[in-house]
Amino acid sequence: QKEVEQDPGPLSVPEGAIVSLNCTYSNSAFQYFMWYRQYSRKGPELLMYTYSSGNKEDGRFTAQVDKSSKYISLFIRDSQPSDSATYLCAMSGGNNDMRFGAGTRLTVKP
Amino acid sequence: DAEITQSPRHKITETGRQVTLACHQTWNHNNMFWYRQDLGHGLRLIHYSYGVHDTNKGEVSDGYSVSRSNTEDLPLTLESAASSQTSVYFCASSGQGIGYTFGSGTRLTVV
Numbered sequence: 001q002k003e004v005e006q007d008p009g010p011l012s013v014p015e016g017a018i019v020s021l022n023c024t025y026s027n028s029a030f031q032y033f034m035w036y037r038q039y040s041r042k043g044p045e046l047l048m049y050t051y052s053s054g055n056k057e058d059g060r061f062t063a064q065v066d067k068s069s070k071y072i073s074l075f076i077r078d079s080q081p082s083d084s085a086t087y088l089c090a091m092s093g094g095n096n097d098m099r100f101g102a103g104t105r106l107t108v109k110p
Numbered sequence: 111d112a113e114i115t116q117s118p119r120h121k122i123t124e125t126g127r128q129v130t131l132a133c134h135q136t137w138n139h140n141n142m143f144w145y146r147q148d149l150g151h152g153l154r155l156i157h158y159s160y161g162v163h164d165t166n167k168g169e170v171s172d173g174y175s176v177s178r179s180n181t182e183d184l185p186l187t188l189e190s191a192a193s194s195q196t197s198v199y200f201c202a203s204s205g206q207g208i209g210y211t212f213g214s215g216t217r218l219t220v221v
Contacts, residue, residue, distance in 0.1 A: 006152075008150070032208055034208070034209055036209075041214075041215070042214055042215070043200055043202075043212030043213050043214050043215050044153075044200070044210075044212050045212065046208075046209040046210070046211075049208045049209055051208075088152065088153070090209075092208075098155075098210065100152050100153040101152060102150065102151065102152035103152055
């Protein structure tokens with residue numbers, strides 16, 4: 001079993017839809033939870049991060065962490081074609097021990 | 111502006127040849143990492159360094175080596191390239207903050 005599981009998709013939604021991306025993990029030592037966005041033929045870029053449990057909102061993006069269920073989510077409201085990318089979850093115990101999910105490829109159709 | 115650059119962007123090499131991929135960062139970050147990205151596997155850690163003259167093996171280090179002679183550079187060497195090493199390679203760095211800064215990647219094909 002991988003430490004971090006993420007459905008690779010692909011996921012295709014119409015413009016304006018609410019997108020839900022999820023990851024599960026097995027290591028209870030993880031305390032920092034991140035989402036990276038990766039455009040085609042580019043490197044991943046940090047989108048959001050959350051420490052421990054709870055929600056964090058940044059514009060159209062909301063990150064949720066449920067440590068009791070070892071489950072994290074990223075919601076994208078009013079999705080735009082420019083959101084089309086691969087989204088990778090990542091998590092760490094705080095000691096440069098980052099673990100990445102396989103990434104979910106998202107396409108938002110106009 | 112600070113940045114992390116990788117070169118070359120694309121490389122085709124023959125089986126058995128030694129190949130070196132360059133990574134240079136101007137963030138003054140102590141921590142640097144090399145990952146490979148393959149379909150179905152996501153990002154897998156090859157080697158990492160926490161400072162000058164420090165290097166450590168990651169989960170897929172066989173056939174790869176790194177050296178860190180200064181803060182800015184962490185070159186990745188494939189000792190004898192194999193077809194299984196065809197992949198996209200990403201360098202990343204981190205400092206005191208959360209998260210890594212990634213380069214744009216090197217697409218390596220071993221024929």
